Amino acid sequence: xxxxxxxxxxxxxxxxxxxxxxxxxxxxxxxxxxxxxxxxxxxxxxxxxxxxxxxxxxxxxxxxxxxxxxxxxxxxxxxxxxxxxxxxxxxxxxxxxxxxxxxxxxxxxxxxxxxxxxxxxxxxxxxxxxxxxxxxxxxxxxxxxxxxxxxxxxxxxxxxxxxxxxxxxxxxxxxxxxxxxxxxxxxxxxxxxxxxxxxxxxxxxxxxxxxxxxxxxxxxxxx
Numbered sequence: 001x002x003x004x005x006x007x008x009x010x011x012x013x014x015x016x017x018x019x020x021x022x023x024x025x026x027x028x029x030x031x032x033x034x035x036x037x038x039x040x041x042x043x044x045x046x047x048x049x050x051x052x053x054x055x056x057x058x059x060x061x062x063x064x065x066x067x068x069x070x071x072x073x074x075x076x077x078x079x080x081x082x083x084x085x086x087x088x089x090x091x092x093x094x095x096x097x098x099x100x101x102x103x104x105x106x107x108x109x110x111x112x113x114x115x116x117x118x119x120x121x122x123x124x125x126x127x128x129x130x131x132x133x134x135x136x137x138x139x140x141x142x143x144x145x146x147x148x149x150x151x152x153x154x155x156x157x158x159x160x161x162x163x164x165x166x167x168x169x170x171x172x173x174x175x176x177x178x179x180x181x182x183x184x185x186x187x188x189x190x191x192x193x194x195x196x197x198x199x200x201x202x203x204x205x206x207x208x209x210x211x212x213x214x215x216x217x218x219x220x221x222x223x
Contacts, residue, residue, distance in 0.1 A: 019061070022051075022053055022057060022061065023061050023071070025051040025052065025053060026047055026048070026051045026053065026058055026061065026062065026068065027068065027071060027072055027075060028051070029047045029048075029050035029051035030042055030047050030068050030069075030072060031072070031114065031117055032050055033046055033047060033050055034116050034117060034120055035114075035116055035117075039116075039120050042065065042120070043065065044058055044059070044062070044064065044065055044068075047065075047068065069120070072117065076117075076118070079110060080107060080110065080138070080139070081138035083103075083106045083107060083110055084103055084106075084107075084138040084139055084142050085138055085142075086106075087099065087102045087103045087106055087142075088142050088145070088146075090102065096146055096147065096203065096207070097200055097203070099142075099146055100146075100167075100171075100196065100199055100200060100203065101196050101200075103139070103142065103171060104171055104174070104175065104192065104195050104196050104199065105192055105196070107171065107175040108175050108178045108179065108188070108191070108192045108195065111175055111176060111178070111179040112178075112179055112188060115179050115180070118176065118179060118180060119180055139168050139171060139172060140164060140168045143163075143164050143167050143168050143171075144160070144164045147160060147163055147164060147167070147203075147207070148160060162206075163203070163206045163207070166202060166206075167199060167202065167203060170198065170199050170202065171195075171199060174195035174198065174199070175195065177191075177195075178191040178192060178195055
C-alpha cells in the first residue's frame with residue numbers, strides 16, 4: 001500500500017502548464033538562494049524575486065515558507081523513487097548484492113549533488129511528524145520484490161517483513177548520513193562503500209539457508 005506523502009498546504013493546486021511552471025520556478029529559486037546565500041536568506045519575498053514572479057502569485061500556491069520546504073521534500077522523494085525504479089529495471093536479473101549496491105550508490109550520489117538543500121530540509125521540515133518525512137515507497141517496494149524473489153521456497157533465517165523493514169531503513173538512513181553526518185576524514189566514496197558493506201552484511205546473515213546464502217544468486221535461478 002502506498003504511503004501518503006506530506007500534504008502541501010497550498011492554497012491552489014497547479015493544474016495548467018503555466019501554473020506548474022510557476023511552482024517549479026519558485027522551488028528552483030529557493031534552492032538557488034540557499035546555495036548562494038544560505039538558509040537565512042530563504043524568504044518568500046526573496047524567492048519570489050529570484051523566481052521572477054509576484055509575491056501574490058507565490059502565495060497563490062504556497063501560504064508560507066514552510067509549505068515551500070515541504071514541496072521541496074516531496075520533489076526529493078519523487079526523485080529518489082525514480083532512481084530506485086531505474087535501478088530495479090537495470091538490475092532486474094542481477095543478484096541481490098548487485099541491486100543493493102546500485103541503489104545505495106545512486107541514492108548517495110543523488111543526495112551529494114545538493115547537500116545544503118538536504119540539510120535545510122532536515123532542519124526545517126519537522127522530522128517528528130511522520131507525514132513530513134514520508135519514506136520513499138519505491139525503496140520499500142523494491143526490496144520486498146527483490147528479497148521476496150530470492151526467499152521463495154527455502155526458509156530464510158528472518159521473516160521477510162522484518163528483513164525488508166530493516167534493509168529499507170538502513171539504506172535510507174545511511175544514504176542521508178553519508179552526506180549530512182559523515183565524520184571528518186571519511187571520504188564520500190569510503191562512506192558509500194561502508195554503507196554498502198553494512199547492508200550486505202545484514203542481508204548475508206538474514207538470507208542464509210544452512211551453508212548457502214541467497215545474496216549472490218540471481219532471481220531466475222531461484223524460481
